[in-house]
Amino acid sequence: MKKTLVLLGIAFAIMAMAATIKVGVVLPMTGGISAFGQLTWEGIELAHEMMPTVAGNEVKLILLDNRSEKTEAANAVARAIDKEKVVAILGEVASSHSLAGGAVAEEKHTPMLSPSSTNPLVTQGKKYVSRVCFIDPFQGGAAAVFAAKKLNAKTAVIFTDIQQDYSVGLTNFFMKAFKKLGGRAMQVFYNTGDQDFTAQISTALAFNPDVIFITGYYPEAALISRQARQLGYKGYIMGGDGLEAPELISIGGKAVEGLYFTTHFHAKAAATPMTKKFVAMYEKKFKKEPSALGALGFDAYLILMNAMEKVLKANPDIVNNLQAFRDALAKEIRNTKDFEGATGKITIDKNGNAIKSVVVDVVKNGKFDFAAIINPDEIPM
């Protein structure tokens, strides 16, 4: 009798200890940039399937849509923190949303980990907001180095999506670096959702560029490449991480063959064991090639879990003190060092930015292939 009671007591104690940890995921699942949200969510879901518990506690993901709107981006973060009582937030995708949501997270002392917001301002001056991706000055510099040194380009035309802060920022950083490396550059603008770029391309061709650098996202980039090739452009086409999506190839077709873009990972480049595992799992579950956004979402989840595990191991009872848990977690995320994620070895510095190499991919035979790797020290800052 006594024995059973003791056993029951132990069982209860274990149950009490094994709490459910809630993690908020705030993404644009609908609206203008919902594609990014949905791709990121695939990676997060996958990682959650792979690692559904941390230190014996179940992790519950709460997905909140922000309809690609700023108002909602901020509201959803507030809701996750106050209503859902989440320990941490994964998100958001677009830098402008991360800025709106990040302000709320910072105010409420809740860690927020963005998978793919590359604008430097997102983490600037904040203690609780971090990211697992590199920042734009870094990426723009790497792309300029690749264009000038590896492709020997002297002239570049940059296609800027005037509606995307990401694109405008990246353009700015690329131009600065490219000019520093002795190149000449010119800019043309387009708008998100544009379908016809023949006018800009005709203008660009008059400049006779060695390289066309597209700083926007893949839907337009695929069309720009197609139309540029149709209009007889023979030079290089390059882009940033916004180009990485299987649709670049399916929409762009032959036109994107030989296109280079900077990105976060490639199976061949940063051969961590996790990369292979991620690719295999992703292809099994979604029956398609993984996307960079998916990989970043995947890494964001894992880095969060990694930090959580450390916090919980040091102090298992912290589960019961939400605010202490959040504070400790925010600090721990910034202690991440050489974490082996799907996108390579990731270190998060004390400002909350990830330090990692930039990978350059090339489209070859209708597939993304590894082309080069640019390390942080190569970039003129």
Add this chain to the structure above:
Amino acid sequence: MNQGVFFLQNLFNALMLGGLYALIAVGYTMVYGILRLINFAHGDIMMMGVYFAFYTAVIFSAPPLVAAIVAVAGAAGLGFLIDRIAYKPLRNAPRISALITAIGMSFFLESFAVVAFGAVPKPFIQIFKDKTILNKVVMLGGARIPLLTFLVILLTLVIFAVLFLIVYKTKIGMAMRAISMDIPTTALMGINVDGVIGFTFALGSALAAASGIMWAMRYPNVYPYMGFMPGMKAFIAAVVGGIGSIPGAVVGGLLLGFIEIFMVSYFPTMSGYRDAFAFIILILILMFKPSGILGKKSVEKV
């Protein structure tokens, strides 16, 4: 590229874009012509039509032509249904109510597409492969012109002619014109007004799907919000040309296509303002000739 070739190239680019605008605008203008309703959902019907084609081709591996026919028929049915469910109950309501409902319908179709098809863009090119003859490029005086451009221009002309015949030479066309003037009296003539309006919606929506497919062949990127901007521009084209007038829609579409392409080509620094051009033209036209280039002036009876 020399100036002549540059101009020729842009000329055909403009014809292509303008032709596509015109095709979408014709559907807009027909519905407006008879109901005085700005069917904000028109661009979204076009989007649905493209999805119909995409899924018919992907799931049933149907040949492109079959997929196109299914899409056109599906969109026609959808247009008819939308009219029955959302617009018909509001026939006698203030026009503003119908306009607001149309905005709601546009939201609805977009979010329906997000939920049902996902927001990740789908590559339309999977159906109409790169090797399709339409994507072949013709050299013309140094300019490179895809065959599709000629098809769009040809189809715009054909559709315009067919519509002209329907509206001016058939009984149902006469009924459509009568409805645009006076609905109850048309009903008194023994004409099933809702039937004729439904037919107009179906026809306009079928046109939207047809132009949507061509749009997707040119810009092979299918996503739930793809209808918004073309829809908006086509609407502007319809107003600029004279809303309610089919030749006006064609003129307006071409004009818009020309201005957009040529402004961006010859003033590349202005390309960020590209969408603003459309609105500036719209406002200028509304200021100086509110009934549009080919529209008839209507005098308010006092």
Add this chain to the structure above:
Amino acid sequence: MSEDRVKQLEEKVAELEVEVNKPILILDHVTMQFGGLIAVNDFHNKVIKGELLGLIGPNGAGKTTVFNVITGIYYPTKGRIIFDDIDITPFRPYQITHLGIARTFQNIRLFYDLTVLDNVLVAQHHELSNPDADRILIRNGKPPKNTKRFWFWRAVTKLGYISKEREMVERAKDLIERVGLSHVMYEKASALPYGEQRKLEIARALATKPKLLLLDEPAAGMNPKESEDLMEFIRKVRDDFNVTILLIEHDMKVVMGVCERIIVMDYGKIIAEGTPEEIQNNPRVIEAYLGKEWENV
């Protein structure tokens, strides 16, 4: 007497007549053209202060267009319109109203979602808020109506507004009483029966304090009994409110019964002018408009 002398005397008489029968409104060779259609063709006539003038003619003869030209809704193709010694041709409708011409419409145009009281109050708004008509009056050497300045801010802050508002309401209620609509004071205009809507429209026009009142088919849709009441009402309005009235009407009984002078239009032109008796016996009018039935009434 020489012919010159006769002429001189005639001119003298005419001058004296002008003194007595001073015209309040002169339509000076007014032509209104819409595209190819000439709706009003060289209309040249006047309205004498205090008279009750009728304008008749077949449908499409251009009667309502004459009203629209007078009230500034249309700008005439040719000609001038002089009201109370001021050339009002280029003025906007609201300015013309402010100078003292009010009208009703063929198809009643009330503010249907507003109460009867509010309908009348709307007509008083311009007196307080419209300084630009004052400027016209001053420019033409007439006394201004002393529009309140900063009326907008008074209305918002209610400073110096409430007493004026009360005054306005009193005046409106008084007017409504005088036209016999006080039992429906707080009803929406849309809830009124047809006849009362007509009366309300006239009351609303009177609330603008007009010198000249234009009535566009006031008896339309009334039965003979109602029409008779209306005639009484129109005469009463003219006398009580001291206005000149110009009316378009189809109901010959009303026109013949109430008007002192009648102008007949056909195809945009004046084809006859005179007293009711003269009109009834004018062969041109009988042929174009009245038909034989009226010949011997």
Add this chain to the structure above:
Amino acid sequence: MSEEIVLQLENLHVYYGAIHAIKGINVKVPRGKIITLIGANGAGKTTTLSTIAGLVKAKTGKVVFEGRDITNKPAHIVNRMGIALVPEGRRIFPGLTVYENLMMGAYNRKDKDGIERDLEWIFQLFPRLKERIKQLGGTLSGGEQQMLAISRALMSRPKLLMMDEPSLGLAPILVDEVFEVIKKINEEGTTILLVEQNALGALKISHYGYVLETGSIVLEGPSNELLENDMVRKAYLGVA
């Protein structure tokens, strides 16, 4: 004398929102006759015709046409059964030609020869329309528009022709002409239900009349008797 009743209204009630516009009226229209409804504006005359034509829905009561219940049938069905309405204010299609306007009336007819014959008949009735066959409806004068509206209704070969205020807004000289035409059409075999404010004219040509006041029938009888009726004379004929 037993007459065949073409149209019968049985205890018809119609509401516009909260307004009770028609309060239980009973009307019979025998074949081959002209029946008139007279009354002041707002008495419910137009509402009655609109309800029969299917433009307005009845709350209770029945509309029976040739033995069939047609209450609240849609307007185009009612028209196809053989009832044509010449609406108040003529309502011709201003942007269609005179010919197209006439063809709108014959929209549901398939008999080309019959249409041809009826056109001839109409041009005999209104020679002026023939002259203006290619003109747009909107360019006609008021009287011509009224003729066109009547002709358009006749083009559907109606068994019952309803007319709403055909004399409204016409010059006195034209009013007589219109009544003449109505009489003529009736004499050629069409049953007519006529709504008029011009009570004198209407009663002169009709066989039987109903007097409507605020939605109810207050008086009915053969037209010549109504012409003599004191109440009618006072209220509607303007004769003291």
Add this chain to the structure above:
Amino acid sequence: MVEKRLSTKTQVILTLIFILVMALLLWWADKGFDSYKQRVLRLIGIYAIMAVSLNLINGITGIFSLGHAGFILVGAYTAAILTLTPAEKEMSYLFGIQPWIKNLHADFFTATLAGGAVAAFSAFLIGWPVLRLSGDYLAIASLGFAEIVRIWANNALTVTNGPLGLKAIPEYSTTWWIYGWLLFTVVFIASLVYSSYGRALKAIREDRIAAEAMGINVFKHQLMSFVVGAFFAGVSGSLYAHWLTTIDPRITTMGPMLTFYILIMIVLGGLGSITGSLIGAAVFAILFEWLRDLEQPFSFFGIQVPGIPGMRILVISALFIAVMIFWQRGIMGREELTWNNLYKWFFGRKKEGERS
């Protein structure tokens, strides 16, 4: 017959009591609510200002404007540029900054006023061409102007920082600021609407030709309504910017979508009803957050339903269409929730019998 009504004195006292009670409630909410609820509460206040101001233009005056987002944008940018310090601006403008823009600085209240004023001035300029049109054309032209303004903001890098938008705007919009401005908005617009100006505006809505024949300078009054509406739209823009702390000229942030949302609010509340707009704004803001539960996985009679993102907007748009079809007048119609109407509601039932 005399209308049943409360005396003015009673109404004033009741109103003052109501404002006091609301202030107490707000004070309690400000202390007791978690930040999420507070955010929604503040958003309701901002939406309410937007809705009431658009309602003045659309509902009261009958100008069917679809350009409200443009005025909100102008107000938001003006105010944000003013409250950001020159140093902060220097840092965030990547493409350089016009020196005169850089050196502008003001406190929050002045900035908000300036936001309203610049919005009002832009309405004054835009009004000249737009208000010459009517109906659908006016709607489209105003939408066009709002888009032109937005596209300009997107391209004028050295003034607005282009698509990068303005970030790190101080979070000045407290509950008190927002509801203080809301009170001012409602009082201002209500006293305008319930004056001879308001009657004139309604007359224009009902029939502009008849209104002009009544001596009303239709254009001037429409312009006045447009300018006043735009002023408060600008104010709401400033509050919005200082609530969100970051703004950009994106189509989803300040584009037609925002106008459509406000339109939904005022139609839901009842076009032409100020209190209806307040209710509409609250219903809209709360509904969007409340319906989030639809997007979470839930069990429905034992069946597990996976969370589907997008269900909210799908349900809301379907609901909205249903409202338009079955309940066109919205919650309040053109009526107001006034003391008199409440009084009539509760005690005035006999009224219909009284009239003969």
